[in-house]
Amino acid sequence: MNHLDPARHVRGESQYLDDIPVQHGTLYAAVVESPVAHGQLLRLDMAAALQQPGVLHILTAQDIPGENQIGGIVPDEPLLAEGHVHFRGQPVALVLAESEHAAQTALRHVRVEVAPLPVLVDPREAAARGELIVPPRTFRLGDAEAAWAGCTHVFEGVAESGGQEHLYIETQGAYAFPTEMGGVRIISSTQGPTAVQRHTARVLGVGMHQVEVDVTRLGGGFGGKEDQATPWGALAGLGAFVARRPVKLVLDRMADMRMTGKRHPYSSDFKIGLDENLKIVAYEATFFQNAGAAADLSPAVLERTLFHATNTYFIPNVTATAYSCRTNLPPNTAFRGFGGPQGMFVIESAIACAAGRLGVAASEIQRRNLLREGDLFPYRQPTEGCHAEQAWDTAASLYDLPGLRREVEEFNAAHQLQKKGLAVMPICFGISFTKTAMNQARALVHIYTDGSVGVSTGAVEMGQGVNTKIAQVAARTLGISVSRIKVESTNTTRVANTSPSAASATADLNGKATELACLALRERLLRLAATELHLNYEGLHIEDEQVLAAGKPADTNWEKLVSAAYWQRISLSENAHYATPDLHFNAETNQGYPFAYHVYGTALTTVRVDCLRGTYEVEAVRIAHDFGQSLNPAVDRGQIEGGAVQGIGWMTLEELVYNEEGRLLSNSLNSYKIPDLYSAPKVLEVHFLDTPGHPRAVLRSKAVGEPPLMYGIGAYFALRDAIQAFRPDAPLPFSAPMTPEKVLLNLYPDAPSTLHAWTSPAQPNFVTTSVDC
Numbered sequence: 001m002n003h004l005d006p007a008r009h010v011r012g013e014s015q016y017l018d019d020i021p022v023q024h025g026t027l028y029a030a031v032v033e034s035p036v037a038h039g040q041l042l043r044l045d046m047a048a049a050l051q052q053p054g055v056l057h058i059l060t061a062q063d064i065p066g067e068n069q070i071g072g073i074v075p076d077e078p079l080l081a082e083g084h085v086h087f088r089g090q091p092v093a094l095v096l097a098e099s100e101h102a103a104q105t106a107l108r109h110v111r112v113e114v115a116p117l118p119v120l121v122d123p124r125e126a127a128a129r130g131e132l133i134v135p136p137r138t139f140r141l142g143d144a145e146a147a148w149a150g151c152t153h154v155f156e157g158v159a160e161s162g163g164q165e166h167l168y169i170e171t172q173g174a175y176a177f178p179t180e181m182g183g184v185r186i187i188s189s190t191q192g193p194t195a196v197q198r199h200t201a202r203v204l205g206v207g208m209h210q211v212e213v214d215v216t217r218l219g220g221g222f223g224g225k226e227d228q229a230t231p232w233g234a235l236a237g238l239g240a241f242v243a244r245r246p247v248k249l250v251l252d253r254m255a256d257m258r259m260t261g262k263r264h265p266y267s268s269d270f271k272i273g274l275d276e277n278l279k280i281v282a283y284e285a286t287f288f289q290n291a292g293a294a295a296d297l298s299p300a301v302l303e304r305t306l307f308h309a310t311n312t313y314f315i316p317n318v319t320a321t322a323y324s325c326r327t328n329l330p331p332n333t334a335f336r337g338f339g340g341p342q343g344m345f346v347i348e349s350a351i352a353c354a355a356g357r358l359g360v361a362a363s364e365i366q367r368r369n370l371l372r373e374g375d376l377f378p379y380r381q382p383t384e385g386c387h388a389e390q391a392w393d394t395a396a397s398l399y400d401l402p403g404l405r406r407e408v409e410e411f412n413a414a415h416q417l418q419k420k421g422l423a424v425m426p427i428c429f430g431i432s433f434t435k436t437a438m439n440q441a442r443a444l445v446h447i448y449t450d451g452s453v454g455v456s457t458g459a460v461e462m463g464q465g466v467n468t469k470i471a472q473v474a475a476r477t478l479g480i481s482v483s484r485i486k487v488e489s490t491n492t493t494r495v496a497n498t499s500p501s502a503a504s505a506t507a508d509l510n511g512k513a514t515e516l517a518c519l520a521l522r523e524r525l526l527r528l529a530a531t532e533l534h535l536n537y538e539g540l541h542i543e544d545e546q547v548l549a550a551g552k553p554a555d556t557n558w559e560k561l562v563s564a565a566y567w568q569r570i571s572l573s574e575n576a577h578y579a580t581p582d583l584h585f586n587a588e589t590n591q592g593y594p595f596a597y598h599v600y601g602t603a604l605t606t607v608r609v610d611c612l613r614g615t616y617e618v619e620a621v622r623i624a625h626d627f628g629q630s631l632n633p634a635v636d637r638g639q640i641e642g643g644a645v646q647g648i649g650w651m652t653l654e655e656l657v658y659n660e661e662g663r664l665l666s667n668s669l670n671s672y673k674i675p676d677l678y679s680a681p682k683v684l685e686v687h688f689l690d691t692p693g694h695p696r697a698v699l700r701s702k703a704v705g706e707p708p709l710m711y712g713i714g715a716y717f718a719l720r721d722a723i724q725a726f727r728p729d730a731p732l733p734f735s736a737p738m739t740p741e742k743v744l745l746n747l748y749p750d751a752p753s754t755l756h757a758w759t760s761p762a763q764p765n766f767v768t769t770s771v772d773c
Contacts, residue, residue, distance in 0.1 A: 001482060002634050004468045005217070005461070016219050017173050017189045018250055027056060029239050029249035030103035032093035032110045033259065034085035037328040037662025038117045041085055044093060045111035052109060054102030057243055059094040064238065066205025070230050072195065074133060074295035077331065079203055079234055085114055086293035087330050088662045089259040091231060096239050096247060119662050123290040123325035124267055133295045133324040139306045139590045141378040142317035147282035151273030155357055157773035159270060159349040159734040161342050163290070163656035164263035164335055164649070165672055168462075170219025172260060173250035174233040176240035183210030184237045190229030191221045191460050192500030197492045199230050200237040208492075211237065215490040218462035222646070223334030225462075226500045227297050228260050257667055262656055263335035264301055265290040266342040272350040278360070280369045283315045285346050287322040289339075296331040298324045301339035303434055306590070307379060308340035311347045312388045312428035312600065313366070314375040328662045334502060336646060337709045340429060344710055345651075348425070349734040352717055353773030356724075362717065363401075363424045367392060371428060380591045387600040387626045387691050392426055395602040395624035398687055404604060412725045417611045420619070421722030425714030426602045429707040430595035431504050431697075432580060438499040439580040439596070441509035445474065445517040447572040451545075451559040453478065455517075456488040457510035458498025464705055465635035466507050472631055473511045473698060477518035479542030480558050504703035507631075508596070509578060511698030517576035524570060525561050529554065532564065580696060596696035599707045601625035601689070603644070605681075605714035609722040614744025616722070618648060618715050620683035628693025628702035636701075640686050640708040647712020649675040651736050652719070723747060734773070 008014040032044075046058045061068045061082035071077040081092045092112055097103035120126045148154060174196075175187045183206060188196050193213040201208045213233065218225060232249055239247035251259065266287055273282040287305055291298035302322045309320040320343075348362075355362040370388040377383070395401070401424070408420040433439050444456040455474050461467040467487040475482040488494065499509065522542060529547055530537035539550040545558035556564070565572055585592030603623045609616040621644055630636045653673040657665040666672040693700025719738045723730060723746050730749055735742065745751070 001468070001472065001632065003465045004471065015216060016170050017175060017187055020175055020187060022248070023177065023246045026246040026248055027096045027098065027239065027243055028100045028103045029236060029247050030095045030107050031091045031235065031259070032095065032107060032112065034081060034088060034090040034092055034114065035112055036085065036114050036116055037088040037119045039085055039114035040117065041081055041083055041092070042115055043113040045113070046093070049095065049106040049109040052102060052106045054098035055095060055106045056098065057096040058110070059096065059238060059242060063242060064203055065241070066203050069202065070199040070234055071295060072227060073297065073299050077294035077296070079231060087328050089330055090293070091235065094235050094239060096243055119660065120327045121329060121658055121660060121662055123288040123327060126325035126327050127288055127323045131326040133291045133326050134299045136321055136323045137303060137306060137590065138319065138321040139309065139378045140319050141376060141380065144282040144284050144317040144319040147317035148273055151281050152276045153354060153358060154271065154273045155350070155354045155773060156271045157349065157353045157734060159268045159346045161266050161345045161736045163265040163332065164654050165257060165656060166222045166224030166262070166335060167674060168218070168220030168222060168224055171251045171253060171256040172225065172229060172232045174236035175246065175248045176236035177246045178240045178244045181210065183212070184240050185212040185214070186233050186237050187214050188229055188233040189218050189225060190215060190233060191218065191226040191462065191502055192229065193460070193490055193492050194498045195227060195230050195500060196233035200234045203234045203238055204241050213492045215460050218460060221462040222336045223338060223502060224260065226334040226502045228333050254668055258664055259330060261292055261296060261331045261333040263650065264298065264332040264339065264342065265656070268346045270346050270350040272354055274354060274365070278365050278368050280313060280315045280365070282317040283310065283347070283350065285309050285320045287343065287346070289322060289324045290327055290329065290332060291324045292327055292329040292331040294331040296333045298332060300434065301334060303339070305339035305343040307430055307434060307594065309343040309347060310378055311344040312371055312426045313347065313369040314371045315369070318378040320378060329658060336643065337706050338503065340706070341647065341650070341710050341713065344427070345713055345736065348713055348717060352720065353734070356773065366424060366426060370426065379585070379594065381593045381595060383598065385597065385694055387689060388426060388428060391600045391602040391624050391626060391689055394687065394689060395604055395622065398624060399604050399622040399685070401604060404606060408606065419609050419611055419722040419725040421607045421609065421718040421720065421725065423605050423714040423717035423721055424602065425605060425711055425717070427600065427707055427710045429599050429710065431508065431597055431599060431703045432583060432595045433499060433503045433505055434585065434594050436583045436585055436594065439505065439509065439583055440578065441499065441513045442495050442575065442577050443510060443513035443517045444494055444575050445514065445521060445573065447521060447562055449563060449566050451562045452484050452486065453480070454486050454488055455514055456491065456494040457514060458490060458495045459506045459510035460490050460501035462501065464639060465632065466501065466510070468635055469507045469631055469698070470511055470514050473514050474518050476699070477515050478522055480545050504705040504707070508696065508698050508703055509580070513576050513578040515698065516578055517574040520574045520576065521572070525565055528565055528568060528570060529556055529561055597694040597702070599626050599702050601707060601711070603711035603714050605718045607715060607718040607722055609719065609726070609743060611726045611747055614740045614747060616719060616740065616743060617679070618681040621681045621711060621714070622683070622685045623711055624687045624689055625708070626689045626691050626702060627704060628691055628697055629700040630688060631699050631701035633688065636704045637686050639704045641684055643706070643708030644684065644711040645675050645680050647709040648715045649712070651712050651716040652738050653679060655737050655739050719743060
């Protein structure tokens, strides 16, 4: 079956937050922002703003009845600035007015006086000054320091990866209503309803039971609404709580880009050692994460970088150290891949560095070092059901890797001003929240007397098709048509204490909980059938809404059985809880079994570069991917295609630039470029690997949300390959994204300095140096 929602989307019937009919008496909120990136907050002059027509209230930190704090992992983020401001765009006050126009007009009359303080934007500088969010973390396997002496080849270098704007279609927002019991109900565009509930309750000084959060669907999230939806929900809730009127707060696009965090930029050092057979003997990496002004989810993102520091390779001696660096930028946050892509980019850069110095193809080193069954990751979890070599060999055979290589070489020999490049990108991605306690979910299933079914879970639908999969799980388990299933909105009063829809674990956790609830209901109904029909329970089954006994139709069907259960006073509701078994991780030793399973795959990427202009196109991305036993091939294929293109955007076009004052320069779609139809691969093929799946995956259908983004890394290295075909001696730093401007400068490194001046304004987050490569 296909995704359940697109037909409603294209007819305009799907309801998003801003589509909700406005309730009588609604106030509109607008946020007063800090005009500077760092300073002492001296005074807020709101007198002129309060005189504007339609303005009712301007709330500041002093108006918060509870605690002015929304930090999760680290309590370091006030809802409204108090005493100091730490990034440009930080919320300082909240205007409540009778109309959006009145609220926006009032903003222009608020005077924010700040005594400027030094601004930090470079993570290495922040680390040097001791400005860290949390203490550094190190993962170790073997003894890398001792292993260098046994290496035939040792190379060092620096790799820089930029940030990335989420650019969800629906911007951040919330609509809050006061309730008669003194609490609030919030409709929020969030991936984490419980996070919004928890922090709003904290801000208001009430119990979580006084805050209801409801989510029907999101117009995209990509991680940007996992933690960063919290301030807008809490601000709307605060407004409704204080004013005792509904409050609507929806950011416009430029405000959203200006005020919210992005994918973390990283500046990283690497050192790699190989033996004479190109086996990687030792690897060291040091990651400097640009966390921004507050922790948000940075420590967890940093941890996943360490988990994925060696990608899909077995390296016996590894030391990987990571620093979460506090700077004066908006707090950076979760983004599809959650730190994994940054770590994987560095190991691929190290391999490319070694390959270039040794005069061999990077794929020679990659293939020889792929994980095999039983190999240890740096956190000492062994591989189980490892399909790294299968994915590589399938892609290489199916898409004729030697033939593609010959085609590239022949094209390059025949063309002087156009060059092609080829890269192979294998991936390995762990599936689970790395904080073990978050790997739990609940489902509430009601069977109504007409045989229809309502399912409530903690999963949030944001276009990824999770509601479709949950409906499939319920229908398949109960043996009925999916048309009988309705997946309800995600609501904290129906399913409490939920983990966010993130970490590629949403379908697994909530799908497994749904399966458990439906299994319990099915057993209850079939035991009734066995009693009433005098049949053997063990031989009973429900298929296509017909009760079967030993494979043959019995004298009842789904509707009759449900009706009989009701009249027999048998419960037709079930609440089930699922917790992923066997997971554990010791954050002190950085060892354990943090992932339920791993997903594998390999992509072959070819690009063509116009060496006169620096422009390029991604000709083809050909992927062999480990879906397991795909529950919904149409949805899963869409996730692979979308994820790969989003990864290509991060690695090529999407250049996030702040100046030295912490001002976002790429602050609109005029200056921040994302892949469009013309920059997407001309050919995008996806092959479903023949793998058995994993029992911890829902119905053995492996998670597919985040892994495909890493295929986009191959586009960067394919472009690098094409540039080297034109200028073999070009000193190519490992600096992503590889924008057309960077391509041009790498093609002509000896061009006049005036050519270099127009690439971009000062961008201290992305300064590139090289130690060896």
